[in-house]
Amino acid sequence: MVSRLKLINKSFMPKKTLKISSRAINTPLSPIRKFVPLLQLAKKKRLNVFELHIGQPDLKTPSQILNKIKNFNEKIIRYTPSNGIPEVQSAWKKYFKGFNINFNESEIVVTIGGSEAIFFALSAICDPKEEVIVFEPFYTNYNGIGSIVNVKLVPVRTFVKTGFHLPDKKSIERKISKKTKAILICNPSNPTGTVYSKKELQMIVDIANKYNLFILADEVYRELVYDGQKHFSIMDFKKAHNRAVILDSISKRFSACGVRIGCLASKNKDLIAGVTKFAQARLSLPMVEQVAAVPLLLSSKAYTRKIAKEYKKRRDAVYGGLQKIPGVQCLKPKGAFYIIVKLPVKDSEDFTRWLLTKFSYNNQTVMLAPAAGFYATKGLGKDEVRIAFVLSAPKLKQAMYILKIALEQYKE
Numbered sequence: 001m002v003s004r005l006k007l008i009n010k011s012f013m014p015k016k017t018l019k020i021s022s023r024a025i026n027t028p029l030s031p032i033r034k035f036v037p038l039l040q041l042a043k044k045k046r047l048n049v050f051e052l053h054i055g056q057p058d059l060k061t062p063s064q065i066l067n068k069i070k071n072f073n074e075k076i077i078r079y080t081p082s083n084g085i086p087e088v089q090s091a092w093k094k095y096f097k098g099f100n101i102n103f104n105e106s107e108i109v110v111t112i113g114g115s116e117a118i119f120f121a122l123s124a125i126c127d128p129k130e131e132v133i134v135f136e137p138f139y140t141n142y143n144g145i146g147s148i149v150n151v152k153l154v155p156v157r158t159f160v161k162t163g164f165h166l167p168d169k170k171s172i173e174r175k176i177s178k179k180t181k182a183i184l185i186c187n188p189s190n191p192t193g194t195v196y197s198k199k200e201l202q203m204i205v206d207i208a209n210k211y212n213l214f215i216l217a218d219e220v221y222r223e224l225v226y227d228g229q230k231h232f233s234i235m236d237f238k239k240a241h242n243r244a245v246i247l248d249s250i251s252k253r254f255s256a257c258g259v260r261i262g263c264l265a266s267k268n269k270d271l272i273a274g275v276t277k278f279a280q281a282r283l284s285l286p287m288v289e290q291v292a293a294v295p296l297l298l299s300s301k302a303y304t305r306k307i308a309k310e311y312k313k314r315r316d317a318v319y320g321g322l323q324k325i326p327g328v329q330c331l332k333p334k335g336a337f338y339i340i341v342k343l344p345v346k347d348s349e350d351f352t353r354w355l356l357t358k359f360s361y362n363n364q365t366v367m368l369a370p371a372a373g374f375y376a377t378k379g380l381g382k383d384e385v386r387i388a389f390v391l392s393a394p395k396l397k398q399a400m401y402i403l404k405i406a407l408e409q410y411k412e
């Protein structure tokens with residue numbers, strides 16, 4: 001009897017090492033943040049680093065937001081309703097109305113940045129191991145979030161030579177399986193800067209209708225389009241209304257990344273009911289930041305028009321600089337503030353590391369985001385980087401010059 005008990009107890013003995021989940025082990029590091037320790041070392045050595053790896057604009061957060069934060073004078077910073085305070089829901093509603101997109105407050109869940117909207121949407125739509133179609137290269141954190149919520153991203157490749165526009169219907173349909181639940185588009189696209197045409201979006205709507213799929217539309221860069229392009233929202237397609245989910249955020253359009261206010265909006269009642277439970281499970285949103293987001297959401301266009309002009313200047317500076325570098329291939333982005341660049345190197349991760357640890361020109365260097373992490377297909381993007389044009393045009397011009405010199409030296 002005693003020895004049996006001993007045996008049983010032994011089988012419950014804790015193992016020597018504490019083991020974390022395979023989810024935690026397998027989720028990739030963000031390729032954007034992976035080299036930050038090297039960036040810090042470079043800064044310690046007093047190198048001036050042009051930081052082009054992350055979509056952190058250098059534009060000042062508008063005073064309307066800062067003043068709301070400075071002047072906040074409630075006595076208690078309380079929990080707020082899980083789906084957002086009514087003022088901010090209503091401000092999002094008015095913001096969307098400015099683009100002829102009609103949502104009621106009840107169709108809008110305020111989220112902690114667009115990131116939480118992505119988490120909520122994937123979690124509410126997919127069971128573990130179900131699939132979502134994405135167009136690669138895509139925003140790298142879709143990979144991370146997909147991995148955490150155990151959703152498989154099924155990539156459909158797009159190419160630099162076609163401006164990263166969508167392939168034909170058949171190439172997309174080929175990737176649809178019994179497990180496919182949604183198509184995820186980012187328009188304008190991070191990391192390619194592609195703005196999808198009405199025809200392309202119509203194709204997505206047709207496919208989604210045919211195979212009964214949700215459409216997740218990440219439109220956080222909605223206003224940042226150049227060269228007279230028109231941005232079409234997925235909500236411009238009536239036939240998509242019950243299956244469309246808008247993922248949105250004030251981070252980039254109001255240069256307020258740290259405010260962490262986004263939203264998920266959809267006319268699909270079941271989806272909103274599901275997402276509401278997730279919102280309740282995470283309890284509340286930051287109160288002060290919600291209050292701060294309201295004024296600009298209510299009148300966004302004066303500000304966004306101004307910054308769209310500024311980003312166009314920056315786009316031109318980066319693109320002009322890249323044209324002067326032998327062996328570089330890229331297309332002029334039509335939206336957002338990123339460009340995917342094919343470099344004359346074998347391994348852009350090695351090049352990025354080298355830029356931060358071995359290279360400097362007049363005490364300056366550049367930090368890039370290696371592009372492999374923007375693909376789901378292994379082996380793609382190895383000779384590409386993503387550049388975020390988030391610095392002023394003169395700084396970007398200088399950064400591209402330094403990149404040119406770096407590539408010459410790296411080759412040697």
Ligand SMILES: Cc1ncc(COP(=O)(O)O)c(C=O)c1O
Pocket residue numbers: 055112113114115116139186190218220248249250251257261262
């Ligand atoms: C396409 C896209 N979607 C969503 C996000 C998430 O942004 P945030 O969580 O700051 O709103 C980002 C941030 O870079 C992005 O580029």
